[in-house]
Amino acid sequence: MVTSSAPGKVYLFGEHAVVYGEPAVPCAIERRVHVTATEIDEGLRIHANDLQLDGFTVEYSGDGESHPDVDVAESLVEAGMGYVNEAVAQARDAADAPGAGFEISVEGDIPLGAGLGSSAALVVAAIDAATRELGVGLSASEIADRAYQVEHAVQDGQASRADTFCSAMGGAVRVEGDDCRRLDGIDTLPFVIGYDGGAGDTGELVAGVRDLRGRYDFAADTVTAIGDIVREGESVLVTGDYERLGELMDFNHGLLSALGVSSRSLDSMVWAARDADAHGAKLTGAGGGGCIVALDETDDALTALKYTPGCEDVFRAGLDTDGVRQE
Numbered sequence: 001m002v003t004s005s006a007p008g009k010v011y012l013f014g015e016h017a018v019v020y021g022e023p024a025v026p027c028a029i030e031r032r033v034h035v036t037a038t039e040i041d042e043g044l045r046i047h048a049n050d051l052q053l054d055g056f057t058v059e060y061s062g063d064g065e066s067h068p069d070v071d072v073a074e075s076l077v078e079a080g081m082g083y084v085n086e087a088v089a090q091a092r093d094a095a096d097a098p099g100a101g102f103e104i105s106v107e108g109d110i111p112l113g114a115g116l117g118s119s120a121a122l123v124v125a126a127i128d129a130a131t132r133e134l135g136v137g138l139s140a141s142e143i144a145d146r147a148y149q150v151e152h153a154v155q156d157g158q159a160s161r162a163d164t165f166c167s168a169m170g171g172a173v174r175v176e177g178d179d180c181r182r183l184d185g186i187d188t189l190p191f192v193i194g195y196d197g198g199a200g201d202t203g204e205l206v207a208g209v210r211d212l213r214g215r216y217d218f219a220a221d222t223v224t225a226i227g228d229i230v231r232e233g234e235s236v237l238v239t240g241d242y243e244r245l246g247e248l249m250d251f252n253h254g255l256l257s258a259l260g261v262s263s264r265s266l267d268s269m270v271w272a273a274r275d276a277d278a279h280g281a282k283l284t285g286a287g288g289g290g291c292i293v294a295l296d297e298t299d300d301a302l303t304a305l306k307y308t309p310g311c312e313d314v315f316r317a318g319l320d321t322d323g324v325r326q327e
C-alpha cells in the first residue's frame with residue numbers, strides 16, 4: 001500500500017490566456033489531495049468520500065459492476081471518476097502492467113471545481129501512488145507529463161500544462177505552451193483565499209473565452225494583454241514587491257472579468273479584499289464561481305472576507321514549495 005499527496009494551486013497570473021500559448025504563473029498551496037493505492041487481483045475500486053454526486057458519496061467499482069452504495073446514473077459516476085480511471089491507465093502503462101488491479105482511496109482538503117486545481121492534485125498523486133505500488137519510481141516531471149495527458153483527455157482537449165506541472169513540482173512555476181519551469185527563489189507569498197462555495201464548469205468557461213476571442217479582435221487583444229501582465233509580473237515577483245504584484249493581480253482580474261469569466265460573488269470577494277487594503281485580488285482558475293486569491297500579509301482581508309456575503313469560507317494558504325511526495 002502506498003500513499004502519495006500533491007498540492008493544489010492558485011494562479012498568481014495568467015489563467016485562460018495560458019490556453020492560447022501565453023505564459024502563466026501558478027503557485028502551489030498548502031492544501032493537498034492524498035491518494036492511497038493498493039494493488040489487488042484485478043479491476044479498479046475507488047473510495048472517494050469527498051466527492052458527492054446528487055448527494056451520494058461515491059464508492060465505485062470501475063470493472064463494470066455497479067456498487068450498491070451508488071444510486072446515481074452510472075454515467076455521472078463515470079464522469080466523476082474519469083480522472084482516477086485515466087491516472088490508473090497511465091500508471092499501468094508506465095509500469096508495463098496492463099492488467100494490474102487497484103484499490104484507490106482519495107481524500108483531500110481542496111474544494112472541488114473551485115479553481116484550486118483539485119483535479120490536477122488528484123491525478124498527480126494517483127499516478128505517483130499507483131506507479132510506486134507497482135515498483136516504478138517516476139520523476140516529478142514524468143508525473144507532470146502523464147498527469148497533463150490525463151487532464152487533456154478528461155477535459156476534452158481543453159487543458160494547459162499549468163495545473164499539473166505546478167502540482168507535481170510545487171512552488172511557483174511558469175508555464176508557456178510546452179515550456180514548463182520552476183521559478184527559483186520564491187519561498188513565500190501571503191495568499192488569502194476566499195471561497196463562495198460554488199464551482200465553475202472549466203470546459204464551458206474555456207469555450208466561452210474561445211468564442212469571444214474568435215468573434216472580437218479586442219477579445220484576442222485582451223488575452224495577449226494578460227500575457228503582458230504575466231511577463232511584467234514575473235520580473236516583479238523576483239523583487240518581492242507585493243504592492244506592484246497586487247496591482248498587476250488587480251489588472252489581471254479586470255481583464256478576466258472583461259472576458260466574462262468572473263461572477264457577482266467572485267467580484268464581491270475581490271472588492272472586499274481590496275477594501276481591506278490587500279495588495280491585490282483576483283479570481284483564480286477557470287472562474288464562474290469558486291475562489292479568489294488576495295495578497296495580504298495582515299489579517300485584514302481575512303477578517304473582511306469572513307463577513308462578506310457570498311463568501312462561505314476564507315483561509316490563508318501558504319506557498320507550498322513541495323510538489324508530489326510519498327507520505
Ligand SMILES: Nc1ncnc2c1ncn2[C@@H]1O[C@H](COP(=O)(O)OP(=O)(O)OP(=O)(O)O)[C@@H](O)[C@H]1O
Binds near residue numbers: 080116
Ligand atoms: N478529493 C477528491 N475526491 C474525488 N474526486 C476528486 C477530488 N478532488 C478532485 N476530484 C475530481 O476533480 C473534479 C474537479 O475538477 P475540476 O477541474 O472541475 O476543478 P478543480 O481542479 O478543482 O479546479 P480548476 O481546474 O478550475 O483549478 C471533481 O469533480 C472530481 O472528479
Ligand SMILES: C[C@@](O)(CCO)CC(=O)[O-]
Binds near residue numbers: 014018158163202
Ligand atoms: C482556465 C484554465 O487556464 C485554468 C483552470 O485552472 C484552463 C487550463 O489552463 O487548463
Ligand SMILES: [Mg+2]
Binds near residue numbers: 117118119120163202
Ligand atoms: Mg481542474
